[in-house]
Amino acid sequence: MKALVKYEMKPHALEIRDIPIPEPGPGQIRVKVEYAGICGSDLHIYHNSIAITTRPPVVVGHEFSGFVDKVGSGVQGWKEGDRIVAEAVYHRCGVCKYCRTGKYNLCLDKLSFGYVYNGCFERYTIVEDYNAHHLPDDIDMISGAMIEPMACVARGIYDQCHLEAGFTVLVSGPGPIGLMATQIAKAEGCEVIVTGTGVDEERLAIAKQLGIDHAVNIEKENLKELVDSLTDGYGVDAVLECSGSQAGINSGLSLVRKCGWFVMIALAGRPITFDIEAMNYKELHFSGSIASTYSNWEKCLWLLHHRKVQLAPLATGIYRLDDWKQAFEDMENKKGLKLLFKPEDD
Numbered sequence: 191m192k193a194l195v196k197y198e199m200k201p202h203a204l205e206i207r208d209i210p211i212p213e214p215g216p217g218q219i220r221v222k223v224e225y226a227g228i229c230g231s232d233l234h235i236y237h238n239s240i241a242i243t244t245r246p247p248v249v250v251g252h253e254f255s256g257f258v259d260k261v262g263s264g265v266q267g268w269k270e271g272d273r274i275v276a277e278a279v280y281h282r283c284g285v286c287k288y289c290r291t292g293k294y295n296l297c298l299d300k301l302s303f304g305y306v307y308n309g310c311f312e313r314y315t316i317v318e319d320y321n322a323h324h325l326p327d328d329i330d331m332i333s334g335a336m337i338e339p340m341a342c343v344a345r346g347i348y349d350q351c352h353l354e355a356g357f358t359v360l361v362s363g364p365g366p367i368g369l370m371a372t373q374i375a376k377a378e379g380c381e382v383i384v385t386g387t388g389v390d391e392e393r394l395a396i397a398k399q400l401g402i403d404h405a406v407n408i409e410k411e412n413l414k415e416l417v418d419s420l421t422d423g424y425g426v427d428a429v430l431e432c433s434g435s436q437a438g439i440n441s442g443l444s445l446v447r448k449c450g451w452f453v454m455i456a457l458a459g460r461p462i463t464f465d466i467e468a469m470n471y472k473e474l475h476f477s478g479s480i481a482s483t484y485s486n487w488e489k490c491l492w493l494l495h496h497r498k499v500q501l502a503p504l505a506t507g508i509y510r511l512d513d514w515k516q517a518f519e520d521m522e523n524k525k526g527l528k529l530l531f532k533p534e535d536d
């Protein structure tokens with residue numbers, strides 16, 4: 191079968207290769223991949239600027255939905271044809287302090303699907319049963335393929351931040367991650383502002399269609415005036431930083447209220463300069479967030495099942511694996527929102 195393989199730790203060392211269909215070992219499930227989302231970190235793998243442990247040759251891709259195709263020995267609760275999604279933290283040691291306190295996203299020996307273990311930019315892939323989640327019938331396969339990034343957003347919001355009904359929340363960056371964050375904040379009863387610039391007009395329009403209260407092009411509208419009018423001049427209660435940009439981070443820090451919450455959900459990918467004294471003077475709760483754990487996935491499945499969040503409108507491009515170069519180029523040029531592959535049988 192065809193697979194998109196990172197074959198060497200060098201820039202652009204990525205190509206379609208013909209590899210055998212894998213056999214599931216004990217505790218493993220073979221999945222027929224229906225859709226596989228392209229993540230910003232796949233571009234980092236392509237450019238060799240990835241900070242996550244990567245061991246070529248490896249099939250790339252870590253966001254997918256599919257059907258169970260074959261179960262290995264000892265697997266319980268799964269049968270052929272079941273709808274399935276799975277977490278990207280493939281291997282965790284189980285004995286370090288983080289694993290034993292349920293924070294296996296921080297495991298000292300964490301090895302990920304699509305980085306060290308063959309991922310999902312191929313028709314058949316292998317997952318461990320302890321990483322798998324049943325995808326309910328009422329969540330479509332395209333949305334299913336976007337649960338992995340949504341779970342990372344859920345980690346930032348539910349475990350690393352604090353939201354409550356009535357909060358005014360600022361989400362900087364209207365990309366797929368930002369539009370997931372806005373919808374979760376809205377589902378929690380918050381009034382949400384999502385911000386972007388001129389290049390984001392299409393994305394801001396989708397935010398409006400999704401019912402987000404305020405989708406703001408900061409080049410056209412005065413964001414501070416809006417925040418002041420919504421919060422009596424106090425500032426927003428929480429910032430969900432989904433842009434990873436210097437401007438977005440600094441603007442968020444200036445617009446968050448005293449004792450407010452600020453969580454970095456986006457990966458900046460480079461050092462950022464910001465006024466750390468703001469944390470003192472505002473007594474801010476500032477935190478980071480990475481990957482996801484079981485409870486984040488269960489929360490996302492609940493939110494999707496109850497129609498609190500919509501992912502399907504974020505999928506703006508579906509590509510064949512053979513067209514991966516075009517897909518990566520479109521992604522780099524911010525064409526559309528979420529781009530996915532639809533791997534097919536040879």
Ligand SMILES: [Zn+2]
Nearest residue numbers: 229231253339
């Ligand atoms: Zn990802």
Ligand SMILES: [Zn+2]
Nearest residue numbers: 283286289297
């Ligand atoms: Zn561990």
